[in-house]
Amino acid sequence: MKKIIKISGMHCASCAASIEKSLNEIKGVKASVNFGTESAEVEGKFSESKIIEVIKSIGYGIIKDGEKDAREKEVKEGKFKFIVAIILSIPLLYFAMGPHVGLGIPEIFEKNLALVQFLLTTPIILVGYQFYTRGFSAVIKSKSATMDTLVAIGTGSAYVYSLFVSIMIWLGRSGYGNHQLYYETAGILIAFILLGRYLESVAKGKTSEAIKKLMGLQVKTAIVVRNDEEVKINIEDVKVGDVVVVKPGEKIPVDGVIVSGHSFVDESMISGESMPVEKKKDDEVIGSTINKTGSFNFKATKIGKDTVLSQIVKLVEEAQGSKAPIQKLADVVSSYFVPIVLLIGLISFVVWYLVGGVGFALTVFVAVVIIACPCALGLATPTAIMVGTGIGAKKGILFKSAESLQKIHELDVIVFDKTGTLTKGEPEVTDVVGDVLEYAAAVEKKSEHVLGEAIVKKYKGKLGEVEKFKSITGMGVEGLYKGKKVVVGNRKLMEDKKIEFDDKKIEKLEKEGKTVMIVAVDGEMVGLIAVADTLKKFSKRAVEKLQELGKDVIMMTGDNKITGEAIAKKVGIKNVLSEVLPGEKSKEVKKLQKDLKVGMVGDGINDAPALTQADVGIAIGSGTDIAIEAGDVVLIKEDLRDVVGAIELSEYVMKKIKQNLFWAFFYNSIGIPIAAGVLYPFTGWLLNPIIAGGAMAFSSVSVVTNSLLMKKYK
Numbered sequence: 001m002k003k004i005i006k007i008s009g010m011h012c013a014s015c016a017a018s019i020e021k022s023l024n025e026i027k028g029v030k031a032s033v034n035f036g037t038e039s040a041e042v043e044g045k046f047s048e049s050k051i052i053e054v055i056k057s058i059g060y061g062i063i064k065d066g067e068k069d070a071r072e073k074e075v076k077e078g079k080f081k082f083i084v085a086i087i088l089s090i091p092l093l094y095f096a097m098g099p100h101v102g103l104g105i106p107e108i109f110e111k112n113l114a115l116v117q118f119l120l121t122t123p124i125i126l127v128g129y130q131f132y133t134r135g136f137s138a139v140i141k142s143k144s145a146t147m148d149t150l151v152a153i154g155t156g157s158a159y160v161y162s163l164f165v166s167i168m169i170w171l172g173r174s175g176y177g178n179h180q181l182y183y184e185t186a187g188i189l190i191a192f193i194l195l196g197r198y199l200e201s202v203a204k205g206k207t208s209e210a211i212k213k214l215m216g217l218q219v220k221t222a223i224v225v226r227n228d229e230e231v232k233i234n235i236e237d238v239k240v241g242d243v244v245v246v247k248p249g250e251k252i253p254v255d256g257v258i259v260s261g262h263s264f265v266d267e268s269m270i271s272g273e274s275m276p277v278e279k280k281k282d283d284e285v286i287g288s289t290i291n292k293t294g295s296f297n298f299k300a301t302k303i304g305k306d307t308v309l310s311q312i313v314k315l316v317e318e319a320q321g322s323k324a325p326i327q328k329l330a331d332v333v334s335s336y337f338v339p340i341v342l343l344i345g346l347i348s349f350v351v352w353y354l355v356g357g358v359g360f361a362l363t364v365f366v367a368v369v370i371i372a373c374p375c376a377l378g379l380a381t382p383t384a385i386m387v388g389t390g391i392g393a394k395k396g397i398l399f400k401s402a403e404s405l406q407k408i409h410e411l412d413v414i415v416f417d418k419t420g421t422l423t424k425g426e427p428e429v430t431d432v433v434g435d436v437l438e439y440a441a442a443v444e445k446k447s448e449h450v451l452g453e454a455i456v457k458k459y460k461g462k463l464g465e466v467e468k469f470k471s472i473t474g475m476g477v478e479g480l481y482k483g484k485k486v487v488v489g490n491r492k493l494m495e496d497k498k499i500e501f502d503d504k505k506i507e508k509l510e511k512e513g514k515t516v517m518i519v520a521v522d523g524e525m526v527g528l529i530a531v532a533d534t535l536k537k538f539s540k541r542a543v544e545k546l547q548e549l550g551k552d553v554i555m556m557t558g559d560n561k562i563t564g565e566a567i568a569k570k571v572g573i574k575n576v577l578s579e580v581l582p583g584e585k586s587k588e589v590k591k592l593q594k595d596l597k598v599g600m601v602g603d604g605i606n607d608a609p610a611l612t613q614a615d616v617g618i619a620i621g622s623g624t625d626i627a628i629e630a631g632d633v634v635l636i637k638e639d640l641r642d643v644v645g646a647i648e649l650s651e652y653v654m655k656k657i658k659q660n661l662f663w664a665f666f667y668n669s670i671g672i673p674i675a676a677g678v679l680y681p682f683t684g685w686l687l688n689p690i691i692a693g694g695a696m697a698f699s700s701v702s703v704v705t706n707s708l709l710m711k712k713y714k
Helices: 013-024 048-057 070-101 113-127 129-142 147-170 183-207 209-216 308-321 327-356 358-371 375-394 402-410 418-422 437-444 450-458 491-496 503-510 539-548 561-571 582-592 608-613 641-675 689-712
Strands: 002-008 029-034 039-044 061-063 221-226 229-234 243-246 255-261 263-266 277-279 296-302 397-399 413-417 428-433 466-472 476-481 484-489 515-521 524-532 552-556 575-577 598-602 616-620 633-635
Touching (some): 070 113, 327 358, 375 402, 418 552, 428 450, 437 484, 450 515, 491 515, 608 616
Parallel strands (some): 616 633
Antiparallel strands (some): 221 243, 255 296, 466 476, 484 515
């Protein structure tokens, strides 16, 4: 069982690590929690209610399926909390700092500054209550500390110390009137952190816009024919087999096959292809694409979660929810980060307590634990992955996981299957040597091979019945026709059957890039049939671009060496693996993997084992056939330039991730020592905790903003 559960309330990679640790402690459960997508991918035998119970027990919420406004609700709530906090923080700052900078304070307030600051700070602490409930429950229940723990300890220390001093003042204890209060540190820090969380939630919402846009394409209603009448119904009520009516300018509600009518359909939202595609009877149509000119009726074949659009949304969601290998570095650092920061904070407190007293030491401690926010570190990878997979989906390139998005640009060699990948897979008979077409067509009629279909299509006459038909994988076919034993196939088959053939005639045709089949009747060669397959439009350009990127390109084919090399030459490929049987493709890929990282490009059907074996399997998903299990990347269009596009997008996303990680590491490596007071003995300058809070908030927002700039990628 596999389930993706949406979680609310996560604010850093440490939050995700805390939840992940708690879930993995459940027997039989393997969980991976992604901070960027705010989701948990749970596998194994488990009770969903138990999973939810554990998540809630450590202070986090659950976003239910179909709860589309969860992000908007979080943003609104964050905005409200920040507004409340900032409204109270402004007078708090005035009363706390006014006397120190010469601002006049009314006498009634001046005599009760501790009480006034307490009354202004306490509501701010209450508004940010979740920092404390989540921060301390993580320590108690999952034995781990999170960013909320740092905020709770930092602001809580300042608040509790100030409250203690205030109580001593109210009780009239002498000497405490000279002690400094740190209410403004706690209150204004909470306000700054709430601002950072609000801006972060707004920015993170924009990283997942690809999913929102795809979901927004879904049609709400459909017109179906019921009892010979056109009836408008909700999309949920459409059933497989219903005849659906589509008029000019309307969106096609679900996937299906046209039964009557003719039109042109804009499929750009699926394929990225700007030109409308002609549709007539028996053609497939895809839900949520736009009908342009004519009207037509179609029979619904896929509804709900089975439609192409739903499959795309599912693939993108799963990719965004997965973790790239590079993210493991950030996860490992984050798991040790918070405890180390707390240790640094405590050491700094002790050192500065001995040097400058409790007030000075407290300022340093709060600055250290606040500035050391691992949020930027946790956001660096997933935000870039989310935007990157969204860009890919828009261009018709579907990455099934963050790992495939990272790995594809690291490939050394790209292996292309020939038929249906480099070529159209629609071969035609070009040469017939001898009066053999009827014999060949008769036995090939029972074959499912594309070459056999071309021969049958070429023969226009009537064909009799074939007995004892047999298909020999990778070689050809045989059978009894009109009382004669007919064998049609390649050299290997003839050699197996000990049938002599004229190699010179065959080689002449093969050098022209044609696949030659030998026809033998009653043990003797009687003729030849040559078949040629045309190259896809952009095959040659795709190969050239890959070579420009420094990738080795190999063609794999079942054809013999001469034919294979002739076809490869047309597209500019020098390395050819010829005479490879379907069952041997994965073995050939495995051989290459001894020294190289290999990408395999195929049609996802007979190439499935090779696609699975490759480091990255790239499946060509034509039209509606995009839910291909084999392969890590699905190209919706049959344009091989998208292989290049996928590699270039991968390079761009990884460049952004490395930028994000650099700034996150750099920020913390510089910020923590400064906050700990290393510059104070030399410059007399000490980092104010409030400035630390602002810097911390800025770091997270800057990382997300850098990821959002990826949307300008062309």
